[in-house]
Amino acid sequence: MRLYSSVIKLTNQYPATLTHLGGQHAHAAFLDIVRAVDESLSQRLHDLNGRKPFTVSPLMGLPKGFNREARKEREEDRMKNSIAKSEIRLREGWECWLRVTMLDDGLFKSFIDYFMNLTSPPSPLLKGEGSQKGEGSLPRIRLGDAHFMVSEILTTPGSHPWAGYISIEELQKRLDEPAPEKFTFELFTPTSFRLQDKEVATLPTPKLVFGNLAGAWRALTGENNVEAVEKYAEKNLTLGTYKLRTDRLILHSNPQLGSVGRLEFIRTDKTDHFPARALNLLADFAFYSGLGRKTTHGMGMVRRVVQ
């Protein structure tokens, strides 16, 4: 079994306004794609309780300062709530991207089949042109009121910083490798954690980070090391350097607070044994599983940084 991370490159077709960058529209678009190929799989994903075997990013790669103009207009309107702040005016021809991860071979096959079926000639992949849906049509994705042309889908490791695939067996090899002294993470989209008392934590503590990843690993493989990992992380990891700030993603009109930035965990326990090696596996797994809450809606897009 493999885990996949695909980057979908998009070009905006018409001027459009999005009320947010959040992954809510992208989430719906992803489920539509799966439904078009395999309706029962889409239904199973929808009905699944607990951690789902995919993640979807917000709309990424927009030009810096893209909403300066809109912000100025809004300031004139003296509208100051965070939802208004997140309104985005997309220009025709703007290029951006989405990223989806799929922790399931069948899911990835459906996803890729969808674009293959739409594309003629099928090679080079997704470069076909046309005007009708079906054989020969141009792959398109709609997010809210915005219509995008799909120009490319990247999954090969190295083709894009957020693309790649890995087998579960390869991840499990981390258990045979000595554990590193440091684990560094980049939190790329707002990341937060649901606590047992239903409160939300925005500080990525060792216990929350690795406990959450261990939960995702359990959902995927059935291996339940959550408690051991949490205990080890809480006792043996300390926060090193960090640069973190809160940021918001708007999901279904609600601002969701989370942490973005970079942080480093230092292992104070110098013995090299199972739980430490499990952290090494989980740190690499994070690229595919995402971290924390609402990873199917754009939150918790993270990666390990190896320095």
Next chain:
Amino acid sequence: MRLYSSVIKLTNQYPATLTHLGGQHAHAAFLDIVRAVDESLSQRLHDLNGRKPFTVSPLMGLPKGFNREARKEREEDRMKNSIAKSEIRLREGWECWLRVTMLDDGLFKSFIDYFMNLTSPPSPLLKGEGSQKGEGSLPRIRLGDAHFMVSEILTTPGSHPWAGYISIEELQKRLDEPAPEKFTFELFTPTSFRLQDKEVATLPTPKLVFGNLAGAWRALTGENNVEAVEKYAEKNLTLGTYKLRTDRLILHSNPQLGSVGRLEFIRTDKTDHFPARALNLLADFAFYSGLGRKTTHGMGMVRRVVQ
């Protein structure tokens, strides 16, 4: 009794190299000043166990990018440790400042007397010129190998963002005011906390922040509310938005890691009673007491931000 925060404006007299911005030299210069006026007070400050009734900042206000040239040379030398990185080349005529807070009327009197005695004519304060120490000489401060002329000392509230004074009675009036829902702090120099197990924490949690301030208040007034404040803060404050990163100050050749940036604590308990009002007092007290470890050497220079 009043608490004082004075900003000492400095002009560098000769080209010089400082190995760090840390408050170690400024700390020594401050004690020298006190010793020159009141040797026994200086000795008492030196011998005092626990929280001292003053804080001293690192050298502040240097031009941005001031050490770019030096850094380039060092990169050519391929020296990459953090101590080398902190070497600073000061040009002649550069203006900068130090900030000291004094939680004691006698201490402030000694401090101001020192400069008054050096200055002739005594008014306008500290604008006198001369070449000899003593009556008529120019106030000077030496930090390591760097020699500075003192151009001005600001203590009046409003004269500088880091200057001011307040009486303890005025702070105590916070206990008669309704407690706010939010407390926002700006950590201006690296801030960290000594934990009971001798470890150092760089994350400003509600318990650490207000517990530390309550300890400083106890050292000043003898009122011991530390435990009640810690309990209240831990239970009833939650982290809101934040923008924090670790930074280092070099003290006695050792890099000291701490947090800088801005953070907001939100009060989840909506009842307005004593412990919440005590937080309001402590949040204003932080400007004078500093926060956390090594506040006499430049760490933990913080202020409350009222939005």
